[in-house]
Amino acid sequence: MEINIRKSDERVAVIGLGYVGLPLAVAFAKAGCHTIGIDLDIRKVKQINSGISYIPDVSTTDVAELVKKNHLVASNDYEMLRDRDAIFICVPTPYDAMRAPDLSFIVSAAESIEKCLKHGQIIVLQSTTFPGTTEEIVQPILERTGMKAGIDFDLAFSPERIDPGRADFTVKNTPKVVGGMTPEATARATALLAKIGAPVHPVSSPRAAEMTKLLENIFRSVNIALVNELARMSERMNLDMWEVINAAKTKPYGFMAFTPSAGVGGHCIGVDPYYLSWKAREYDFYTRFIELAAEVNQSMPFHVVSLIERALSANFKSMNGAKVLIIGVSFKRDIDDARNSPSERVMELLANRKAVVDYHDPYVPKFHIGPDVFHPQQRNFSSQPLTEELLKSADCVVIATGHKVIDYHFVVKHARAVVDTCNATEYVKSGREKIVKLGSGVCVTASAE
DSSP: OOOOTTTSOOEEEEEOOSTTHHHHHHHHHHTTOEEEEEOSOHHHHHHHHTTOOOSTTSOHHHHHHHHHTTSEEEESOGGGGGGOSEEEEOOOOOBOTTSOBOOHHHHHHHHHHHTTOOTTOEEEEOSOOOTTHIIIIIHHHHGGGSOOBTTTBEEEEOOOOOOTTOSSSOTTTSOEEEEESSHHHHHHHHHHHHTTTOOEEEOSOHHHHHHHHHHHHHHHHHHHHHHHHHHHHHHHHTOBHHHHHHHHTTOSSSOOOOOOOSOOOSSSTTTHHHHHHHHHGGGTOOOHHHHHHHHHHHHHHHHHHHHHHHHHHHTTOOSTTOEEEEEOOSSSTTOOOOTTOHHHHHHHHHHHTTOEEEEEOTTOSEEEEOSSSSOSSOEEEEOOOOOHHHHHHOSEEEEOSOOTTSOHHHHHHHOSOEEESSOTTTTOOTTGGGEEETTBOOOOOOOOO
């Protein structure tokens, strides 16, 4: 199939308008491609068509300008895919309660494309998944039309590389990796993605591109697990792991700094290791090293609860009936994304121990825990104003996510006890005797009433 890339591929569709899809759609619209965003969430569709962005990494000004120029439009109607040259799939890929991949969103998107597929289109899967998904899941669905990949339409995989909250690396300048079903599909997808301005690195196949994304995130998972384990050891050895990390960072080669935390969150780092481990078992291969790292990271919320118990005990309080305030429920600082946040598990464990739990997060006004095996019923929370009264009323304040906008001097001054999981209190000098810090052997002492 010979396709003039320069003249075609100007009409783009992006399925899934979340943290990955909306930035991609805006980038293509800015590059001059008429872009349609497809999402079943009618609220998102209405906001975009009103010129409003609900993703902090995408400015409302950009969306409004592109909508006004008719370069960008949103819809929940898959029929609008029929006149598109290129279709990107940017839907979620979560796991289920047993940590098995949930590809239902990819399957649903592919089935919707199947009904509208036409000769000459290119389909690019961007959702993070295990090696083989493009060829084993998406391709057979699309070929139920009687058309064949590489002959009647092109098919490729290009992993998303979105780090929410970052302004230095965005969809426009972060290099892209592309692997097509055929060399022609790879070349076409490469030229298409080059339109948005980022360098593009082609690989030999969709499977190689899928594995690339997993390697990137498993690398982070393993290194986070390493430093989390060392942090717990440092507590026993009366060392401050944060001091050790800062010292190690002075080495100009051979070291990359990772920091301890209450656990991993977001859509990728906590999920991707299980996608690869699940797929590896098909080949009678067991990813023990990767699964051990995931196990360490999954255990961190339980360890945080043990630190809270230590802080409460120092003030002669039991967990039962204790008032615990969580600061930060997004999975990383300075963003509004709370997907798979370790704060959820911490709050569930506290509730199970009969603690009275509340939270404050300037970026996440609403939050919930459950339903799951740790908390069978869903419980909804609203972010509470961070006042002197709120801090003083809490038996323990837990800094789970270290948002920069929060005054930690103010927090420590008015709190009875503080558990710091992210070194947010690093520069707080007064009241340090009240702080239990993850990865540090310094213990809290009883505070004066």
